[in-house]
Amino acid sequence: MGAAGAGSTDWQERLRARGYRATPQRELVLAAVQRLRHATPDDVLSEVRRTSASLNLSTVYRTLEVLEEVGLIRHAHLSDRAPTYHAMGEDEHFHLVCRSCGAVLSVGSAEGSAFVDALRAKHGFAADLGHLTVFGTCADC
Amino acid sequence: MGAAGAGSTDWQERLRARGYRATPQRELVLAAVQRLRHATPDDVLSEVRRTSASLNLSTVYRTLEVLEEVGLIRHAHLSDRAPTYHAMGEDEHFHLVCRSCGAVLSVGSAEGSAFVDALRAKHGFAADLGHLTVFGTCADC
DNA sequence: CTACGTGCAAAAGCTTTGCATGCGT
DNA sequence: ACGCATGCAAAGCTTTTGCACGTAG
Numbered sequence: 001m002g003a004a005g006a007g008s009t010d011w012q013e014r015l016r017a018r019g020y021r022a023t024p025q026r027e028l029v030l031a032a033v034q035r036l037r038h039a040t041p042d043d044v045l046s047e048v049r050r051t052s053a054s055l056n057l058s059t060v061y062r063t064l065e066v067l068e069e070v071g072l073i074r075h076a077h078l079s080d081r082a083p084t085y086h087a088m089g090e091d092e093h094f095h096l097v098c099r100s101c102g103a104v105l106s107v108g109s110a111e112g113s114a115f116v117d118a119l120r121a122k123h124g125f126a127a128d129l130g131h132l133t134v135f136g137t138c139a140d141c
Numbered sequence: 142m143g144a145a146g147a148g149s150t151d152w153q154e155r156l157r158a159r160g161y162r163a164t165p166q167r168e169l170v171l172a173a174v175q176r177l178r179h180a181t182p183d184d185v186l187s188e189v190r191r192t193s194a195s196l197n198l199s200t201v202y203r204t205l206e207v208l209e210e211v212g213l214i215r216h217a218h219l220s221d222r223a224p225t226y227h228a229m230g231e232d233e234h235f236h237l238v239c240r241s242c243g244a245v246l247s248v249g250s251a252e253g254s255a256f257v258d259a260l261r262a263k264h265g266f267a268a269d270l271g272h273l274t275v276f277g278t279c280a281d282c
Numbered sequence: 283c284t285a286c287g288t289g290c291a292a293a294a295g296c297t298t299t300g301c302a303t304g305c306g307t
Numbered sequence: 308a309c310g311c312a313t314g315c316a317a318a319g320c321t322t323t324t325g326c327a328c329g330t331a332g
Contacts (some may be wrong), residue, residue, distance in 0.1 A: 021306050021311060041297085056314050061297065063312095077218060081296090081322090096266050105264060115256035123246060124280025125237050135272045139265025162286060162331050182322085197289050202322065204287095222297095222321085286331080294323070304313075 014070045025055055029063045033073050034087040038104060044085070076133050078104055094132040100141035155211045166196055170204045174214050175228040179245060185226070217274050219245055235273040241282035 011030055012022040020026075032047040033039055039047065041060050048055045064085055067073045075083045078097055094112055096105040109129050116127045152171055153163040161167075173188040174180055180188065182201050189196045205226055208214045216224045219238055235253055237246040250270050257268045 016307095019311095023306070023312065025313070054314085057296095058298080058315080059313055066312095077221070080218070080224070083221070096260065096264065096268070098266075099269070105266065107260075107264070111259060111263065112256065114259070115253065118252060118255070119237065119248075119275065119277075122252065123237065123248070125239075125246065125275075125277055126279075127237070127275045127277040128240070131276050134260065134266075134268045136260075136266055136268040138267075157332090160286095164287065164331075166288070195289085198321095199290080199323080200288055284332095286329105288327105288329075290326095292324085294321105296320085296322100298319070299317085301315095302313105303315105304311105306311080307309090 011072055014072055015066070018070050020066055020070065024053075025059050026063050026067065028053060028055060029060060030067055030072055030087070033064075033067070033085050038078060038084045038086055040082050040084050074130055076131050078133055092130050094129050094134070096134050096136065096138070098138035098141055099135055100137055103138050103140075105138065152213055155213055156207070159211050161207055161211065165194075166200050167204050167208065169194055169196060170201060171208055171213055171228070174205075174208070174226050179219060179225040179227055181223050181225050215271055217272050219274055233271050235270050235275070237275050237277065237279070239279035239282055240276055241278055244279050244281070246279065 011027065015022050015026065028048045029044055032044045036043055036047055041057065041064060044064070045055060045057050045060050048060075064073065064075070068075060068085070071088060073085050073087050075085045076095055078084045078095060092109045093106045094109065096107060097103070098105075112129045112132065116129055119125045119127050152168065156163050156167065169189045170185055173185045177184055177188055182198065182205060185205070186196060186198050186201050189201075205214065205216070209216060209226070212229060214226050214228050216226045217236055219225045219236060233250045234247045235250065237248060238244070239246075253270050253273065257270055260266045260268050
């Protein structure tokens with residue numbers, strides 16, 4: 001996994017650079033988000049607890065917030081009610097969610113760049129493509 | 142308002158056609174959504190109560206659901222936490238939301254059609270543009 | 283007249299917060 | 308040693324649900 005550069009202790013640097021501390025919980029939460037590619041706070045808790053380690057849900061919420069602030073993870077809203085987090089470093093992408101079967105399709109930013117450019121040109125609006133979720137119906141449905 | 146055809150008693154037809162009853166509460170909620178152009182369930186309750194009429198929040202939720210099912214209104218997620226409803230019949234549009242100032246910009250579907258077409262062509266995905274919300278930063282921020 | 287819709291109140295999620303203890307720096 | 312981070316438990320919100328009564332069709 002060369003692309004991300006998030007291999008070893010990059011997460012520690014990131015946190016400390018912003019005045020945060022590098023704690024085991026933060027490492028565990030980050031690792032869980034990287035493993036599960038789209039995870040809700042609750043998913044993260046379950047995943048971490050799978051490999052033992054007692055971790056509190058409050059801490060998950062606070063940690064996800066911090067990790068997002070320092071740019072290690074991002075969130076999007078894949079269902080009408082539930083934020084899902086994913087690690088950054090992978091190619092930036094946005095999501096297509098099928099309302100019929102629930103399938104989630106990740107699409108590279110490139111395919112949205114024309115759209116983003118159009119919005120910037122017409123409205124001076126800088127769209128945050130990485131947070132975008134498009135609902136609709138997939139090919140199979 | 143020729144386009145919408147939602148002028149007079151169309152709402153009654155719509156409801157009855159799907160086996161629902163036309164009630165005063167449903168009329169009040171629909172009217173409130175049309176007046177406030179982007180309303181949360183709570184906004185709707187407040188607006189209706191302004192012109193007296195006791196109406197329960199539970200009823201608002203149930204009514205919004207029904208009105209959306211019969212195609213009289215739609216919802217989108219303009220903030221990370223709160224669905225906002227708007228009447229259909231107006232030109233279909235999607236939303237740009239500025240994270241800095243909170244401004245909400247409505248954009249005609251036309252400006253998103255190229256994007257929708259691209260998604261259909263590449264992924265066979267039929268995007269629901271009317272539900273789309275794009276977060277980012279507006280020209281003033 | 284039949285049964286769908288409403289109001290009320292309680293329950294169910296999900297997320298946040300206060301405080302004392304523990305740990306990173 | 309200092310003070311941020313965590314765990315625990317309780318509070319806060321938004322949304323949902325059960326029931327008895329009212330009312331549209």
